[in-house]
């Protein structure tokens with residue numbers, strides 16, 4: 556069986572792995588900044604692109620390339636570009652595609668710093684951005700302008716978990732000569748592969764589910780064709796936000812268990828979402844695997860599982876949420892997501908603070924919203940922890956009355 560024909564689970568283990576010296580089973584860490592040439596003539600050939608090989612690690616490195624090939628294969632893309640962080644990947648995408656006078660149509664529920672990047676640095680260079688609810692296709696159609704170059708979405712969106720129809724949005728974008736970029740960080744290629752639905756570019760914060768172990772910051776861009784790849788590589792080489800060999804090694808190692816980790820993230824999240832939905836202290840739970848989710852059916856079409864992210868609102872508002880977040884013991888109060896450990900955080904004061912209250916409200920990010928990244932612990936232990944924390948919330952309410 557050809558490696559490319561194998562199932563996703565098998566690809567997670569083998570993708571990007573080649574043949575190495577001494578028969579090493581795992582790609583070696585080429586922790587070197589530069590590569591020596593055998594002669595001046597060979598060096599010249601490498602620079603002219605007439606011979607394949609490595610020159611300098613900002614341009615290319617074998618350990619980084621192994622990871623890039625792995626992610627490209629998992630997403631079903633042509634090639635990938637490893638970046639220093641998810642934000643470096645996002646910046647590289649905007650810097651490659653847009654010029655002064657261009658317009659970006661962006662989902663209002665995206666990673667906070669993405670909107671900050673558009674509203675500050677990109678704006679300074681003459682790129683305009685509008686924010687809309689991309690789960691509503693009518694808003695997408697209306698939001699497109701003659702100068703729209705790029706439609707940017709996250710689905711499920713951060714942190715509201717609204718789902719956007721990647722296939723339909725890509726059609727609308729293409730009709731208007733714009734490209735669709737999907738930040739697939741929340742799902743990973745195990746649960747959603749946007750290129751299969753017509754998206755042009757996929758990017759990730761590798762920091763999250765792909766690495767999965769909360770010990771690396773990294774990013775990646777996946778493209779569909781050689782020309783786009785070359786353009787992106789040029790920008791990344793100029794901007795310089797590349798991932799280093801050691802972090803590439805760690806992420807590649809993490810990806811080997813992506814498939815089984817995602818399966819457990821999904822199983823645990825479904826049980827916890829159902830537990831929270833039934834609880835009298837919880838006003839609202841948003842999880843794509845709940846029938847109460849507004850785009851439940853779209854999720855079934857687009858996902859191979861509903862992910863490890865849950866958001867919810869306490870009946871007692873943010874104050875109750877604060878007590879809950881300060882009372883959990885197993886679940887840890889921290890931003891970031893996608894690791895093996897369960898994390899809990901408050902978007903309005905943490906990840907989405909920089910957006911400002913008005914932009915948050917427009918994106919459905921209420922002040923009382925709490926976001927969970929469900930880990931792979933035993934689900935009963937997580938629920939036990941939540942039960943004791945919810946009891947504290949209940950007691951606090953009683954003492955108030």
Ligand SMILES: *Cc1c(COP(=O)(O)O)cnc(C)c1O
Pocket residue numbers: 640641642643666709713738740741759760761762763772773774891892
């Ligand atoms: C974390 C995150 C990013 C940014 O990634 P960094 O690696 O922190 O730079 C972008 N998008 C989403 C959805 C994220 O969760």
